Amino acid sequence: MLHRLTRREFMERSAKGAAVVGLGPGVLLQKQPPKIAIASWEDPQEDPDAIKHEAQRLTEEAVKALGGMSRFISGGDVVFIKPNIGWDRLPAQAANTNPDVVATLVRLCFEAGAGNVRVSDHPCNDQRRTFVRSGIKKAAEEEGAEVFFMDRRKFRDARIGGENLMSWPTYTDYIECDKRINVPIAKHHSLTSLTLTIKNLMGILGDPRNRLHQNLGPAMADVAKFVPSDLVVLDAIRILKANGPTGGNLQDVERRDILVAGTDTVAIDAYGTTLFGMAPDSLSTTREAAKLGLGTINFESLDPVRLNVS
Numbered sequence: 606m607l608h609r610l611t612r613r614e615f616m617e618r619s620a621k622g623a624a625v626v627g628l629g630p631g632v633l634l635q636k637q638p639p640k641i642a643i644a645s646w647e648d649p650q651e652d653p654d655a656i657k658h659e660a661q662r663l664t665e666e667a668v669k670a671l672g673g674m675s676r677f678i679s680g681g682d683v684v685f686i687k688p689n690i691g692w693d694r695l696p697a698q699a700a701n702t703n704p705d706v707v708a709t710l711v712r713l714c715f716e717a718g719a720g721n722v723r724v725s726d727h728p729c730n731d732q733r734r735t736f737v738r739s740g741i742k743k744a745a746e747e748e749g750a751e752v753f754f755m756d757r758r759k760f761r762d763a764r765i766g767g768e769n770l771m772s773w774p775t776y777t778d779y780i781e782c783d784k785r786i787n788v789p790i791a792k793h794h795s796l797t798s799l800t801l802t803i804k805n806l807m808g809i810l811g812d813p814r815n816r817l818h819q820n821l822g823p824a825m826a827d828v829a830k831f832v833p834s835d836l837v838v839l840d841a842i843r844i845l846k847a848n849g850p851t852g853g854n855l856q857d858v859e860r861r862d863i864l865v866a867g868t869d870t871v872a873i874d875a876y877g878t879t880l881f882g883m884a885p886d887s888l889s890t891t892r893e894a895a896k897l898g899l900g901t902i903n904f905e906s907l908d909p910v911r912l913n914v915s
Contacts, residue, residue, distance in 0.1 A: 638671060638672040638676060639670065639671055639672075639867070639907070639908070639909070639910045640867050640868050640869045640872065640907045641865065641866070641867035641868075641869055641872050641873060641876070641904060641907050641909045641910070642666075642667045642668075642670035642671050642865070642866050642867060642909065642910040642911075642912065643667075643863065643864075643865050643876065643909050643910070643911050643912070644663045644664075644666050644667040644670070644863065644864045644865070644866075644912040644914050645663075645862060645863050645911070645912065645913055645914065646659045646662075646663060646842075646862035646863075646914055646915070647913050647914065647915040648915060649860055649862045656705075656842070657705045659842065659862065659914075660703050660705035660706050660709065660840075660842055660864075661705055661708075661709045662914050662915075663706075663842065663862075663863075663864035663914055664705075664706050664709040664710060664713075664838065664864055664866075665709060665713070666912050666914045667838070667864050667865070667866035667912065668710075668713055668836075668838075668866055670866075670910045670912055671836075671866055671867065671868075671910075673717070674713040674714060674716065674717040675717040675718070677717070677784060677786075677835050677836045678714050678717035678718060678719050678784055679717075679718060679783075680718035680720070681718065681719075681720040682714075682718070682719045682720060682721075682783040682784050683719075683720060683721045683723070683782045683783045683784075684714045684719045684721070684722045684723065684782065684783065684784045684785075684786060685723050685724075685725075685778065685779050685782040685784070685785050685786070686707060686710055686711065686714075686722060686723070686724045686745075686750070686786045686788060687724075687725070687726060687779065687785065687786065687787050687788065687805065687806070687808060687809060688701065688702035688706075688707045688724065688726060688741055688788045688789065688790075689701050689702045689726065689789045689790050689800075689805055689808065690702070690725075690726035690728055690732075690735050690736055690739050690741050690808075691726060691728040691729045691730065691735060691808065691850065692728065692729065692730050692735060692739075692850065692851050692852070693730040693731065693734045693735050693738050694735075694738060694739065694851070694852060694853060695738055695739075695740070696739065696740050696843075697843070697855065697858065698845075698852050698853055698854075698855065698858065699790060699792060699843040699844060699845040699852055699857075699858045700790070700792065700845060700849070700850065700851055700852040700853070701735070701739040701741065701790060702739075702741065702788055702789060702790045702840050703790065703840045703842050703843070704739060704740035704741045704743070704744035704745070705744060706788060706838065706840050706842070706864065707724060707741050707744060707745050707788060708744035708745050708747065708748045708750075709748075710786055710788060710838065711724065711745050711748040711749065711750040712748045712749075714786075715748070715749055719784075721751060722745075722748075722749065722750045722751065723750065723751045723752075723753065723778065723782065724741065724745045724750045724751070724752045724753075725752065725753050725754070725755050725776075725778075726755070726808040727755050727776070727807075727808045727809065727810070727811070728808075729850075732754045732755075733754075736752065736754070755776055757811070759776055759777045759778060760774040760775065760776055760777075760810075760811030761774060761775070761777050762774055762775075763775035763780060763831070765827050765828060765831045766827075766831065767823075767824070767826070767827025767828070767830065767831065768823065768827065769820060769823035769824050769826075769827055770817075770823070770824040770827040770828065773810055773811070773817075773828070774810065774811030774812075775809055775810055775811065775828075775831075775832070776809045776810075776811070779809045779832060780832060784835045784836075785832065785833070785834050785835050785836075786834065786835065786836045786837075786838065787802050787805055787806065787834040787836075787837045787838070787870070788805075788837075788838040788839075788840065789801060789802055789804070789805035789839060789840065790839075790840045790841075790843075790844070790845070791839055791840065791841040791844045791845075791861075791877045791880060791881075792844055792845035792849045792850060792852070793845050793846055793847050793848065793849035793850070793857075793881070794849045794850045795848070795849060795850070796818055796821075797818070797821055797888070797889075797890070798883070798887065798888060799849075799877070799878060799881060799883070799887075799888060800849065800850055801839060801873070801874040801877045801878070801888070801890075801891075802834070802837050802839055802870045802873055802874050802877070803825050803826065803828075803829050803870060803871075803874055803890040803891065803894055804821075804825060804890055806825060806828050806829055806832070807825065807828075809828075809832065810828065821889060821890065822888070822889025822890045822892060822893040823889075823893045825890045825893075825894075826890060826893035826894040826896070826897050826899065827897075829870060829894055829897075829899055830894075830897050830899055833899075834868075834870060835868075836866065836867075836868065837866065837867055837868065837869075837870045837873050838864065838865070838866045839864070839865040839866075839873050839874075839876075839877050840864060841861045841862075841863040841864065841865065841877065841880055842860070842861065842862055842863065842864060843858050843859070843860055843861070844858070844859050844861050844880060844881070845857055845858055846858070846859050846881065861880055863880070865877065867907075867909075869899075869900035869901065869904075869907060870894065870899060870900055871891055871894045871895050871899050871900025871901055871902060872900050872901050872902070872903075872904035872907055872909075873900075873904070874888065874890065874891045874894075875891055875901075875902045875903075875904045876904045876909070878891065885902050885903070885904065886902050
């Protein structure tokens, strides 16, 4: 016998972001929003304005397919968007997150009612160059974001409480914000094969981060559990196929014209790995995060929404 929702149950479930559809007089069934959306561009162009338009549209449509930014952001929220701004490279070199993806996320957050949107990273190269050369500072600020250099005094020892990483200096603003959006670029990494969404969280950690590479998968899985992302967006418009994470040679860059968004960081990394011709479970970060229950490696089991955007 179907259970008929009371008004209170209806309001409680709606508040949690569930979509409710009517099937007939007096009958309501709950439909969960999708956990992953894969947006592909139908007709890629090389013109810079065309690439910018593509990045904006892919981001808009992927987030829309998940239920819209209002599913994730509430009125007055302080939102921290964490791109990859690690390297002194131009957008075409695919070492940092596409600036127009970041800017579009900023705009969508404000349209959903965010009170403040902050954008930052802990780069490996000089932050005064990476923030400018990546294009992210200008693009995000034009949409109203606060783009700032991380204050080293705000990296404070955090009780991560993981099985492999008990504590580590972590940026306090990232821990204390209302909502977190993790938005890396998909690229090759000489030490870890690839860097995707889970690895991108190294940018909220203090030094000496190089020590974490000795046990990277378990350590970063612990971090991902400690500071879960409300929304994960993987930029695969351009991917860096070799000589990462710094890149620099345009011959190492490939246009894939894909953007993936969702709430399952493991599934997104598993899918992202396949863009490089690798098995979904190839990365230790993905495997270890799955062991902690942060998501599924079998991304197809989530019935991803696939969009052809133009």
